[in-house]
Amino acid sequence: MQLIDLQAQYQRIKPDVDARIQAVLDHGRYVMGPEVETLETRLAEYVGVPHCVALSSGTDALLVAMMALEIGPGDEVITTPFTFIATGEMIGLLGATPVFVDIDPRTYNIDPALIEARISDRTKAIMPVSLFGQISEMDAINAIGEKHGIPVIEDAAQSFGATYNGRRSCGVSSIAATSFFPAKPLGCYGDGGAAFTTDAELAERMRQLRNHGQSAQYYHPRLGINGRLDTIQAAVLLAKMDIFxxxxxxxxxxxxxxxxxxxxxxxxxxxxxxCTSVYAQYTIEVDDRDKVRDVLNEHSIPNAVYYPVPLNRQPALYSDVAIPKSEAAAERVLSLPMHPYLEIEDQKRVVSALQAAVEK
Structure with a gap:
């Protein structure tokens, strides 16, 4: 049993994946080849927004989204501490300060009721994270952003394919970023990501930023990064879109x-x-998690903890702010095997071992 079974998925779509990769090898346009533009069109149509910009990773998608908004030193970005490091890391790398707001313990997403109190005259964006596959409360968050004239960036690294009041993740705010890391619900065979927006000017900025700030060959109106998506990864994602x-x-x-x-x-x-969820992880809460994990490991049941240390307790981003609900969740969450090909008998094994662990 595996936590995420990518091989079962590959066997299902092997002929299509292999043919699409071979096509890239045949035409030889390994960077920004035609598959990239085709993928961008399909992703934008899927999400329901006019603009998608394919990028080299979900991390770079966050970075480019904030760069397009001209976030930099002295600015603040409101976000959650209960997430992967990339969320806060990209804020810090731009010289801005992440301002952490605690979570709703039911969904693990940022609590909108706590956001407004953390807004200052330096706040340049609000970045909710749609954790574990479920979209944050975007109507309430967008209303706060509109009230204060602050853009909202959905960190949708784990929620691509989920819906919120009938709208898809990456289409519920003016700008969004997602990841196609192999373990994601829609993942490629390496690093990949994308940014989405309803704003044509922002989209053009992000296209320039991903290619060294270039607007025409060897003409650079802004400083950017090497954030392009490899053509082979786009080909893999196109095959996976058909079964997504x-x-x-x-x-x-x-x-x-x-x-x-x-x-x-x-x-x-x-x-x-x-809300619907794509269950990027199936995450439960248990008492005495270390004991429970020991028993699961004894039964060869894969498991993981996302995330044991909130961002504001990480040395690189330390902030002495009260986040009791995030800290409580970090001590109790446990993720079990989750993927589309998990058999009922395997789930029974997981539950049996978990029950034994809880009762031990």
Whole structure:
């Protein structure tokens, strides 16, 4: 059993993946080849926004999104501390300061009710993270942003394919960034990402920024990065797009079975009203997590902790701010095997071992 089974997925789409990769090898346009533009069009149509900019990683997508908004030294970006380091890391690399706001413990996403109190005259963006596959409360967050004239960037690294009141992740704010790291619900076979926007000017800036700030060959109106998506990765993603909706549905089925089998054993994920999740991770909460993990490991049950140390407690981003709900979650969360090809019998093994661990 694997935490995420990419081989089962590959076997399903092997002929298409192999043919698309071979096509790239045949035409030889390995950087910014035609598959990249095709992918951008398909992704934008899927999300329901006019502009998609393919990028070399989800981390670079966050970076380029903030660079397009001209965020820099002295600025502040409001975000959550309960997320992967890249969220805060890119804010810090630009010379800005991440301002951490605690989470809603039901969804693990930023609590909109706590955001406004943290806004200052230096706040240049609000960056909610759609954690574990579920979109943040974007209506409330967007309303705060509009009230104060502050753009909202959805960090959708884990939620591509999820919906919020009928709208897809990456299409619920003026700008968004996602990741195609192999373990994501839609992942390539290396690093990859994309940024989305409804704003044509922002889109053009991001296209320039991903290619060394270039607007025409060897003409650079701004400083940028090497953030281009490899053509082969675009080819892989195009093959995976054909089965993505089916995989999202399968993920929901796997999560539903877990929810039923784990009732009374552990705290299972909660979906907010109007939301669907792509379950990038299936994350529960348990007491005495170390003991539980030891038992699961004894039974050869893969498991992981996302994330054991909130960002404001990381040495590189340390901030002495009260985040009790994030810190409590960091001590209790545990992620179980989750992917579209997880069999019922394997889930029964997981639940049986977990029950033994909880009762031990």
């Amino acid at each position: 909706d089916d995989e999202v549905a399968r993920r929901a089925e796997v999560a539903g079975r877990y929810n039923e089998m784990l009732a009374g054993i552990a705290q299972t994920p909660a979906l907010a009203d109007g």
